[in-house]
Amino acid sequence: MEPETRRFWLIALALVVGVLALMLFGRAREEVLPTPERAWVAIEVPGSGIARAGKVEVEAGGGFTLHAVLEAKNWQGETVYYTEASRLELPEGEVDPERLRPWSSSLETKVLWFSVEAAKPFLEVENSSQLDELQFREYFLAEWPRTWSVSGKWGGPSAGVVRPRGLESVPFGTRRFHVRIQLFGPESEIRPRSSFQSWGGAELRAEVDRFPTVLSRLSGTLGPASVTFGLPQLETVKGADPELVRVAADWRSRRLAFSRLAVIKGAIDAAGAAIDELVWRTIELTGETEWEAPGVLLRVGDRWVLTYQDLGIEGRLDYEDLCFDFDKGAAIRRLGDIFVGEGSVERARL
DSSP: OOHHHHHHHHHHHHHHHHHHHHHHHHHHHHHHSOEEEEEEEEEEOTTTOOEESSEEEEETTOOOEEEEEEEEEOTTSOEEEEOSOSSEEETTEEOOGGGEEOOOSSSEEEEEEEEEEESOSEEEESSGGGGGGOOEEEEEOTTSOOSSEEEOOSOSOOTTOBOOTTOOOOOOEEEEEEEEEEEEOTTOSSSOSEEEEOOOHHHHHHHTTTSOEEEEEOSGGGHHHHTTTTSOEEEEOTTOOHHHHHHHHHHHHTTSOBOHHHHHHHHHHHTTOOGGGOOEEEEOSEEEEEOOOTTOEEEETTEEEEEEEOOSSTTEEETTSEEEEOSSSOEEEEHHHHSOSSOOEEEEOO
């Protein structure tokens, strides 16, 4: 065989061996990659430098970043975490940064974000079996990017939060989140090869103290009322069984739900007042009364609301102004949508 021919076949053989080696290395590398087991949602507050898989609090309308986390086990049995967060704190404590890494597999990922909210914004119960109707579900955030890290938004609609036309966002309240991480291979471009998810609605009751939650409250008198937005309203009928009343109170204390009277009492307590010492004055909502501040109580009969924004005649209290209303769910409404027609309204300063 001529030297040149021999050289040609040697080069060709080397190329074939190289390609086969790369293929085998890639397959072996995939086989020894850590095996994914579960997903987490971690929340990073600006300036904190760490993403926490639990409850955080931000200023009203304040920003936050959600990080998807994929927990996996390597061939040595050690746990590693795929995420874009530089530091991570799980319920058990902070994770060693050496165990954090960006996704590096050839498998493609799709990250789907959800909010976790009650299926019903309002529930009135008279026996314990009815508590099962208060179910929490995941609601897909279709407008959010399908990436490992996303900037949280307060502007989107939330189940159970009613707002008047023209009010673009409710930049406060309680929001809970869920993530699903889907893995796709060459053979599964449409249907994922596997999928991993974080705690969802089914786990919320048991894990409420550790569930990924963002709280954002207004300052002053409206603070206790503002964090109820995003939660369902749970009321017990008059004369309900004491055990049912106790369970409902426990749910409210754990921020699974709220009650109207507890919200009003919270506003009064935040103002340093006492309900039996409030001074009520009869007024009209036609602009003659001065707008004082957010958090003033208004009532007609057993319908109590808290003033929120002066949107009508500037500096005057009128039907166009907005209030917090807690009649069958947390809502922001025009005073004119509640106190319909002419007539007197009672007002109490807090």
